[in-house]
Amino acid sequence: MNLEKREIILREIQYWRRSKVLPEQYCDFLTNLYNDETEVKDSNPISLRNLQQGSIKIWLFGFGIISLIFLISLYFSVFPWPLQLATALCVLIVCYGYSAVYRDRNNMISLVLAGAGSVLTLGFGLWLIALHDLDPGFWRPLLIAGCGLLWVILGFLLRISLLHFCGFAFWALLYAGFFGQQRPDASILELELLYLPLCVLMVWLSWLLHHRVNSVSGVYLGVGTALWIMPEIDALLLRQDFPQWVSLILILKIAAGLALLFIFRKKWITWVTS
Template sequence: MGGKRDEPVNLEKRDTILNEIQYWRKSRLLPEQYCDFLTNLYDDENAVKDSNPISLQNLQQGSIKIWLFGFGIISLFFLISIYFSVFPWPLQIATALSVLIVCYGYAAIFRKRNRMISLMLTGIGSLLTLGFGLWLISLHHLDPDFWQPILIGTCGLLWCVLGFVLRIGILQYCGYAFWALLYAGFFGGMRPDASMLELELLWLPLCVLMVWLSWLLHYRVSGVAGVYFAVGATLWLLPELDALLLRHDYPQWIAFLLLAKIAAELALLFIFRKKWIAWVAT
């Protein structure tokens, strides 16, 4: 019982000592190596975290095994890049899937232990997903009009799912952005001469739907309200962006309409800031 009662006091003393050590380090009252020694002596929690060999401190003080491991990983990556085109296609697919599984798998492992490494691995895996897909389409001379939309839809679905599971909002947002790109491309092929009214009717219902889902789910499902709200805010501008970027014969006044909608959106966000910030931050 006595040990449990004294534990908060000991933690408070430890934090005070660590703050003093950091002050000594910044003020150069003690040499750097002494500050490192004292930090490692008192910060047991940091010692547990630094069992991760990728931390900067362990890279600085680590054994030759860590550096050889890093050399092996980098060499393997470049070997795959150089000889990927001469692999038979089943081995190409297996290699790509293995690399992606490793990236996303370790991103999930480090999600709570080291958020920065998790985000880096997720970003690398996402870029490689798109890169491997485009590379395979080019290597095998596949029809891009058929396979690129499939790749975009697959990446969008994968990023939406992983972004939700790993609670990485930017990845989930990119997934919805790819789905919006696929949606715009499909409708552009079906109706290349669509009027501005058709474009507004194409995008604005989706904008309302995403904002409504953001409000509906903010207290039921964590990690989606902010993403859905950001997607909805983006969809508000997509009719004009669709006309400007994907269509050639558009009226000159669309640019002014885009500026007016941006101003209106910012005004609405300012007026209702207390409401939407409350559910986005939940």
């Protein structure tokens, strides 16, 4: 069989495996049927095999990328602010764009690029705030809200659950910071009322969407699980003068949450894997 056609078939089999179009054993059988390692070329351009072959294009490409990273790091602070903003946007567009391109070709490269783009989004934002002496009390929450929105959207579009979850985590952090300023002396009961309705909402959305948009069902269940223990984490880490028995409540809630997950395991596992 033509080598190019063989690679296309193998990529399709891997896509069927990730999207669960076929059972795992059928995907293994088809992969073993078509995968001849002595003939199939590694589709990852930066793999050890391709680097060992000494392709001048790959090495020059790597040299160019490393040089560009050092140039941006060294001279970013002396750029005028429009060029700084344009440079940051270009880097982020390249990272997220190639993450989308490689999403069905090479999952690992796609995840690395998405992770790099996410770290750079936050890093460039904090760097610009520091360089231009902007008011951190206003711009940092705005940056957190923007990063959360961007990651929620891209995590959904690129089907990257961890990125989607991090977007909601940043919104939860912003939510905690806002109410920490508004009610610094809130009681543990008030904190429970702040987070538990959101916990119920996210778990309900997980159940509601698992038939329609099943890629986000697991994310929403994870967010709801995190919000279940968020009142105690807020009290212990973000506030002061809370008694030590709050730690005992946290342990009891973790135990109760695990018990509920065990009791309803057949239902929520169906939500996540369907």
